[in-house]
Amino acid sequence: MTRNCMMHSPSLMIFWHLTKGAGISNGRVLLRNTPTLNYVGMQRGFFYDLKAGSLEDQVIDVVHHRQEMNGSLEQAALIINSRKGYHRLFNNAYPGQSGGADPWKIQHAIASYLRSLSPFSSRFDLYMRGDHKQLSADEKAGFNLFMGKAKCGSCHFAPLFNGTQSPLFIKSEAEVLGVPADTDTTGTMIDPDLGRYALYAYPQYKHAFKTATLRNITKTAPYMHNGVYKSLEQVMDFYNRGGGTGLGLKVDNQTLSSAQLNLTKAEIQQIIAFMGALEDLP
Numbered sequence: 001m002t003r004n005c006m007m008h009s010p011s012l013m014i015f016w017h018l019t020k021g022a023g024i025s026n027g028r029v030l031l032r033n034t035p036t037l038n039y040v041g042m043q044r045g046f047f048y049d050l051k052a053g054s055l056e057d058q059v060i061d062v063v064h065h066r067q068e069m070n071g072s073l074e075q076a077a078l079i080i081n082s083r084k085g086y087h088r089l090f091n092n093a094y095p096g097q098s099g100g101a102d103p104w105k106i107q108h109a110i111a112s113y114l115r116s117l118s119p120f121s122s123r124f125d126l127y128m129r130g131d132h133k134q135l136s137a138d139e140k141a142g143f144n145l146f147m148g149k150a151k152c153g154s155c156h157f158a159p160l161f162n163g164t165q166s167p168l169f170i171k172s173e174a175e176v177l178g179v180p181a182d183t184d185t186t187g188t189m190i191d192p193d194l195g196r197y198a199l200y201a202y203p204q205y206k207h208a209f210k211t212a213t214l215r216n217i218t219k220t221a222p223y224m225h226n227g228v229y230k231s232l233e234q235v236m237d238f239y240n241r242g243g244g245t246g247l248g249l250k251v252d253n254q255t256l257s258s259a260q261l262n263l264t265k266a267e268i269q270q271i272i273a274f275m276g277a278l279e280d281l282p
C-alpha cells in the first residue's frame with residue numbers, strides 16, 4: 001500500500017510504503033497487506049480469505065468494518081444527499097430511481113467503478129493481440145518458464161494471472177503456500193494468520209489465501225497477505241525452494257508442491273521480466 005502525504009509545503013509530496021494498511025483508530029495496523037484493485041472485476045471472491053462473494057458485498061464490509069472505516073452506508077447516503085449536486089448526479093446515474101443516494105446505489109456505484117479497472121493494455125496483451133515486437137526474448141522465455149518448469153500458471157491462471165479459473169471464470173481459488181512470518185530462511189515460522197480457516201474451520205483451509213493477480217505486480221510491493229517479501233526476487237526464492245515446506249516450516253496441508261524448482265538465476269530473471277510485461281501502459 002502506498003500512502004502519500006503533504007508535509008509542510010504543498011509542493012513537497014512524500015511517499016512511503018506500508019506493509020499493512022493503517023486502520024481508522026489511532027493508525028492501528030490492519031490484519032493484512034492491502035491487495036491491489038487491478039482486475040478485481042474479474043474475480044469471484046474478495047479479500048485474501050475470499051469472505052465476500054461480490055464487489056457490492058465487499059463495499060459493505062469495508063465501510064462498516066470497525067477497524068477499517070467504522071462507518072455506515074446509511075450515514076454516507078445522508079451526507080451525500082445533503083449536497084445538492086451529488087443528489088442530482090445520483091438521480092441522473094440511476095434514471096427512474098428518485099431519492100438521490102441510498103446504500104444499494106452507493107454499493108453499486110463503487111462496485112461499478114472497481115469493475116472499470118481492467119484495462120488489458122500491457123505489452124503482454126498487445127503481444128497476444130498480434131504485435132509480436134512487444135515482448136523481448138527474455139520475456140517470452142519467462143512466460144514459457146512461468147507456464148512450464150516453474151508451474152506458476154497452474155495457480156495463476158492466464159489471462160488474469162490470478163486464481164479465477166478459466167474457461168468459465170466463475171470461481172476464484174485459494175491455496176496454501178506456507179508463507180513465512182519473516183524473510184529469514186532459517187529459524188522463521190509460518191505466518192500465524194489462519195486465512196480462510198478463520199471463516200470456516202476446515203483443515204484444508206488452514207493458512208489458505210486467495211491466489212492474487214500478477215498484473216501490474218511490479219507496482220504493488222510488498223508481496224503476500226502479510227507483505228513479507230519486499231521484492232520479486234525474494235518471492236521467486238520462496239517458490240524456488242518449495243514454499244513453506246521447502247523452507248523447513250511445518251505446514252500440514254501445503255497445496256503448493258514442496259519440490260524445489262531448480263530455477264537458475266537467469267531463469268528467475270526471465271520470469272521476473274515476464275511479470276514486468278504485465279504492467280499496463282497508459
Ligand code: HEC
Nearest residue numbers: 150151152155175179209210211212223224225239255256
Ligand atoms: C499452488 C498455487 C500457486 C503456485 C504454483 C504459484 N502461486 Fe503465486 N500465489 C499463490 C497464492 C495463493 C498467493 C497469495 C498468497 C498469500 O498472500 O499468502 C500467491 C502470491 C503470489 C505473488 C504475490 C502477489 C501479491 O500481490 O502479493 C507473486 C508475485 C506470485 N504469487 C508469483 C508466483 C510465481 C512467479 C509463481 C511460479 C514460480 C507462482 N506464484 C506460483 C498461489 C500460487
